[in-house]
Structures are given as C-alpha cells and as structure tokens.
Amino acid sequence: MTLSGKMEAEVEIKVSAETFHDVFSCRPHHVSNMSPAKIQNVDLHEGDWGKPGTVITWSYVHDGVAKIAKEVIEAIDDAKLSTTFKVIGGDITTEFKECKIIVQATPKGEGSCLAHWTLEYEKLNENVPDPHTLLEFCIHVSKDVEEHHLAQQPTAQA
Template sequence: MTLFGKMEAEVEVKVSAETFHDIFSCRPHHISNMSPAKIQNVDLHEGEWGKPGSVICWSYVHDGVAKTAKEVIEAIDDEKLSTTFKVIEGDMITTEYKSFTAIVQATPKGEGSCLAHWTFEYEKLNENVPDPQTFDYLRSKMTVLFGKMEAEVEIKVSAETFHDIFSCRPHHISNMSPAKIQNVDLHEGEWGKPGTVICWSYVHDGVAKTAKEVIEAIDDEKLSTTFKVIEGDITTEYKNFIIIVQATPKGEGSCLVHWTFEYEKLNENVPDPQTLLEFCIHCSKEIEDHHLTQLPTAQA
C-alpha cells in the first residue's frame, strides 16, 4: 500500500492563468531562462512544442545533483488550462519510481493572477523511496519569477489631462520631470496610437537608462494606457514587462493615478521592481507640480 502515492499542492501566483498554462503546455523550453540555476535545458526529442504525444527531456539540478527526465506530454487541456506529463526515462524512473505523472493546472484568480495546482501520481520502486517533496521547489520557483506590483497616488491634475499626457504626448514629460526623464522619442507609428513604438531616456537609481516600449492599448473610457517593454535596460532582468497607468477622477481637478507592473523575471535572483514603481509615483507628483505652476497665480 505504501508503493502508490498522490500528492497535491497549490499556490497563488501573480501571472494570468493563460500565461502560466502557455509556459508549461507550449514553451517549457523557456523555463531554463527563468530559472537557470535549477533548469539547464528542456529539449524537444519527438513531435512539436505544444502538441500531445511530444517527447521532451528536462536537464535539471535537484538536491545539488544534475539529473534528467524524459517525459511524454500526455494531454493539454486548453479549456481547463492543464497539462499532463508522464515520465518515461531518467533518474526519477531508474532509481525511485516505476511510474510518475505530473499534472499542472492554472485557475484564474482575480485580475492578472492564478492558482497553480500541482498533482503528482506515482508508484515507487520500493517502500524505502521517499514521497516527492519537490512541490516546495516547484512552487517557490514559479512564485518568485512572476510578479505584479501596484501603487497609486492622488494628484491635483484632472484625470483626462493626466491620461492625455501618457497616451498621446509622453514626449512632453521631459519638460515636466526633467531630472528623471530626459527624452521620449518616437520610433514607429504616431503619437497617441496603439502599436506605436517609443523610446524613453531616463535616470533611475542614479543611472542613465533607456526603455523601448510598444503602446499596447489606449482606453479613453477607462483613461488607461498600457505599455510593453521590448528593449532596453529593463530587459536585462525581465523576460516580460508590462506597465499600465490609469487615471480615475477624484474631485474637481484631481485624480487618482494607479500604476500596475506585470512582469516575468529572467531568474530568481532578480529583485522586484520596487524602486522603479517609486520612480513612477515620484514622476506623477512632478507632473502635478509642473501643472500647478501653469495655472493662473492669482484668482482674486
């Protein structure tokens, strides 16, 4: 009775269920970029990425030892956002388990987050084989690689004006916050149009940096603009980085500015972008200061 086992665990991660599912179902070979100290390679041996029946081989380090695991992708359920792997060769099968199946499923939980549920079903070679307590490893790796950070600040600028600055004329911000933003240049497209590519030259943590971004979306109803970083200093630490800035009216001539970062780190040693979020908050306040200086000084 001790030879058969089933273990389950789940963890909430700050990444959409669709993205998490896509990583394991279609691009597990990208995980070596996300966790290079643990996963060296994921190679395709038979079939195609993202297709049931395909055979892939993981090269990884577990408990300080280099190991391999060849697996068949048994099933991909895009409706339930689950992927099933069956181990067929490697250290796990030859030394500890007669059979081993891993199922990973992502369930949406709030905006931009999901619940990652892991299930291991296995048959041990003998009763001395321990249960696979690698869940802690799996959970911790995925938790630290994906992130979502939010912050907001109230400023004395109308929501419509603030939205217009970031959606249509970000190149004016260098006049409003010159110590932080040196230039915002147009590389492709038109100001104020989704799909346009712009490049920011800025100073963050005392260092001159650049960020090339695509304006992914402009929502004039919700007064929000979405930027996706595609080149620059941020990409040396993050595989994906999305910035959403939204302005919500709050009293006459004021608004609540809400910043959201959604990101995927290149590895677990990359810090969360706390100082960059603070940078955006301070920049928002400097836009307020500039705006107030442009108002009539006398109201009597």
Template sequence: MAGFNLLSGKLEVQFAIRLPASQHHEIFSARPHHVSNMAPAKVRNCAVHEGHFGQKGTIIEWDYVHDGEKKLAKQIVEDMDDVNFSTSFKMIEGDLMKEYKEFMIVVKATPKSESTSLIHWTLEYEKLSEDIPEPFSLLQFFVHLSKDIDDHHAEKEAK
C-alpha cells in the same frame, strides 16, 4: 505546486494628484514626449520609433534616469482607453529587458473630482532569475514622475 511561479510578479500603487484624470491620461497616451519638459531630472527624452504618438501599436523610446543611472527603454503602446483613462506599455527592448523576460506598465487615471484624480500604476513582470529584486524602486519612480507632472501643472496654473 502547479501554476506557482516565483519569477512572475505584479506591483501596484494608487495615490491622489491635483491634475484632472483626463489631463494625466493625455500626457501618457498622446503626449509622452512632453514628460521630459515636466520632469527633466527623470526623463531626458521620449521619441517615436515607429508609428505616431496617441496611437495603439506605436513604439516609443525613452531615455530616463532611474536610481541615478541613465537608462533606455523601448516600448509598444499595447492598449489605450480614452474612456477609462488607461494606457498600457509593453517593454520590448532596453535596460529592463536585461533582468526581465516580460515587463508591462499600465497607468490609469480615475477622476476624483473635477480637478483631482487617483493615479494607479501597475507593473506586471517576469524576472529572468530568482535573484533579481522586485522592481519596487521603479514603481516609486513612476509615483514621483506623476507627482512631478502634477507639480509642473500646479506651478503653471499659479503663474
């Protein structure tokens, strides 16, 4: 079959949160270094390796915990759309690159009302071999990460 590749895949999930779309987008596009304060059990640190937070082309390093293991990731901000509240990250180094040839993460927030939004995470990837599992647990990690950020802001608002 021409064009059929068992190694390439795409996973997507969409869910609602209480945080406005613009705020969720701003966290991942301009202030990812604040994520460790909002979800410290998942993200230990986020730092700029090259460039500046909030700019396309910036290289970001993440120190995070996934499936109970400490992991590292280095990503480049491939695209940032402040109108449609979307940010794309291309993995360039780190633990994921031990299993994947390519890995792209896109997070998009869509306003549902003034104070709520729909969050859409997309993972596009190419595995190094067929025996590598689909990254379902990583997709779940991002769902819980957004919900932790949402809970953090709800607790802050309640005070």
C-alpha cells in the same frame, strides 16, 4: 520563488484625470519637460503619438543611472483613462523577460485624480529583485507632472 509578479501603487494628484491620461496616452514626449530630472527624452520610433502600436524609447535616470526603455503602446483606453506600455527593449530587459506598465487615471473631485500604476512582470531569474524602485519612480514622475501642471495654472489675484 515565483518569477512572475504584479505590483500596484497609486497617488492622488491635483491634475484632472483626463489631462493626466492625455499626457501618457498622447503626449509622453512632453513628460521630459514635466519631469526633467527623471525623464531626459522620449523618442518616437514608429507609429504616431496617441496610437496603439506606436514604438517609443524613454531615456531616463533610475536609481542614479541613465537608462533607456523601448516600449510599444499596447493599448489606450479613453473610457477607463488607461494606457498600457509593453517593454520590448532597453535596460529593463536585462532583468525581466516580460514587463508591462499600465497607468490609469481615476477622477477624484474637482481637478484631481488618482494616478494608478501597475507593473506586470516576469523576471529572468530568481536573483532579480522585484521592481519596487521602478514603481516608486513612476509615482515620483506622477508627482512631477502634478507640480508642472500646478505651476502652469494662473494664480488667483487677492
């Protein structure tokens, strides 16, 4: 059994790729307003929002349990609309030696995009399950971001 792995998933959402990318690259602290049932808070520890090298802590609920994840924003690629987070502390490190979370937005028509999530990981031992529920969690957060943005749009008058 291999300890290293890579999992990917994507979901189409009605948010522009640029807007979705901006949320995770520059304004992750706003995700708690967009997905309050899943993300309670995002704190800045060092650096500046929207800059590689910035260290943040996510307070979130995963599988019904309150958890934290301390991450460094390892890379922001505005051309590819992707942001790479490297986990450096928190609950994820109790099961994983290494964990990177990459979120990329690909334009798909007017005002829509594909939110693509990649988890690259190395488990501490072979008894640790693959992070399927964490990947599902990311997809659900994407849908919450979509619902938040749709709710913010003015409705068309008949």
